[in-house]
Amino acid sequence: MTEIEEEEVKTFKSLGVCDELVEACDKMGWTTPSKIQVEAIPHALEGKDLIGLAQTGSGKTGAFALPILQALLEVANEKGKPPAFFAVVLSPTRELAIQISEQFEALGSGIGLKCAVVVGGVDMMAQAIALAKRPHILVGTPGRLLDHLSNTKGFSLHTLKFLVLDEADRLLNMDFEKEIDEILNAIPRERRTYLFSATMTKKVGKLQRACLKNPVKVEASSKYSTVDTLKQQYCFLPAKHKDCYLVYILSEMSGSTSMVFTRTCEATRLLALILRNLGLRAIPISGQMSQSKRLGALNKFKAGECNILICTDVASRGLDIPSVDMVINYDIPTNSKDYIHRVGRTARAGRSGVAISLVNQYEVEWFLQIEKLIGKKLPEFPAQQEEVLLLLERVTDAKRISLMKIKDGTGRKRRRGEDDDEVDKHFKSLKDAKPYKKSREGRKMRK
Incomplete structure (x- = not known):
């Protein structure tokens, strides 16, 4: 292939995308198609079913959204108006469904696109009203979409032309x-x-055989991998001092926007309280929170009000938060493939990023499985235990206070979601908190 041909392949126009959508891509800052988009879009525009395999953060949403919107435009030009319920996108999580909807709306803003989201945790009546307005694109989680198909009067998908199963x-x-x-x-x-x-x-x-007809398989990555712009490290530590190491790293990298992954919903709430007690701007997100609280936490993180998001794997797939500088694996995932998805929250679209895994004596085997999967030995994060343990007293006090708050001071555990309100009340102003100051030695060490 000549240099000229290579250059042509690197534009949305050369993939067959129409002028209206090329302009929409430019407005979104999509100047060059990603590998999965280059592989998938031409086949999709030819009307073929697709199986797309790609690592997280590879631009999969654009790979299916652009062909669907182009087909919608063609039908609208023929019939005078775009049809309702033209496409349905199924997503595993509420946040990813909302994000997909936002990308559809941004790409279709110039053509009057209407999009609706149906996910759990939100009033069904409000969603039924949105469905009655007959949107062109419907994005949702399978359970809630099935609820509406079974219970919402007058709603059906008999006009559906496209189905997307994302993740x-x-x-x-x-x-x-x-x-x-x-x-x-x-x-x-x-x-x-x-x-x-x-x-x-x-x-x-099995699902492929059940619902696709003669699909074309496109692949952006043939093996599990992380991007070259991601700096990956680990920190071996005793389990009893894990909180100290977390605070130390977050303080050393205090200017960073960070996501901290835990194994349980309870850990997200406790860690957020501990960190906020120490003056760090942390906020939790987990599957046990109500949908409004989850969206509120995500929006605060995106807006920069809080620069540390403590989360479970509910946030490890699909969410595109461009400003994430660092991912910390507070708990090593038991499934090594989840590591790929977690660290994929940073170093996206060519940007650089840092991923640090906190490995205690009980998690070594899981960490070795991760290194085997990605095919490389990771370097150790430089942390002197003596310096880290200078934080022990403060962290211990913060943890004790946080546990008391979760117990509500009476030994009674709070009901689901109740402790989040307490966090908001107790820490409504972070200005009074005294953040841990980085030491000169720490700064030198990091350099």
Whole structure:
């Protein structure tokens, strides 16, 4: 291939995308298509079913959104107006569904696109009203979409032309198989289907055979990998001092926007309280929080009001928060593939980023599995234990106070969501808190 041909391939126009959508891509800052977009869009525009395999943060949303919007424009030009419920996108999490909807709306802003989101944790009546307005694109989680198909009067998907299963491997791991089967029985057989997944599991293969017709398989990465712009390190530590090491790293990198991944919902709440007690601007997000609180936390993080997001794996897939500088694995994931998705929250779209894994004596085997998966030995983060343990007294006090708040001072555990209100009340102003100051030695060491 000549240099000229290579240059042509690197534009959305050369992939066959129409002028209106090329302009929309420019407005969103999408100047060059990603590898999965280059591979997928031409086949999709030819009307073929797709199986797309790509690592997280690779631009999968654009790979299916642009062909769908182009097909919608063509139908609108023929019939005078775009049809309702033209496409449905199924997502494993509420936050990812909302983000996909936002990207559709941004790409379709110049053509009057209407998009609706149906996810759990939100009033069904308000969603039913949105469905009654007959949007062109519907994005949702399988359970709530099935609820509406079963219970919302007058709602059906008989006009559907496109079905997208995004993060299909996770959809199936979250036991949505039954709901997906019922949705497939309720929609037209004559449709285009796009299945996008980070991994090709047996369950994904079974789903592929059930709902795709002669699909084209496109792949942006043939193995599990992390991007070259990501600096990955680990820190080996005793389990009893893990909180100290976390505070130390966050303080050493105090100018960074960070995501801290834990294994449990309870840990997100406790860590957020500990860090806020120490004057760090942390906020939790987990599956146990109400939808409004989850969105509120995410919006505060995106807006920069809080620069540390403490989260479970609910935030490890799909969420595109461009400003994330660092990912910390507070708990090493038991499934090494989840590591790829977690660290994929940083170093996105060519930017640089840092990922640090806190490995205690009980997690060594899981960490070795991660190194085996990514095919490299990671360097150690430079932390002197003597300096880290200078924080021990303050961190211990902060943890004791935080546990008392979670117990409400009476030994009674709070009901779900109740402790989040307490966090907001107690820490409504962070200006009074005294943040831990970095030492000169720490700064030198990091350099």
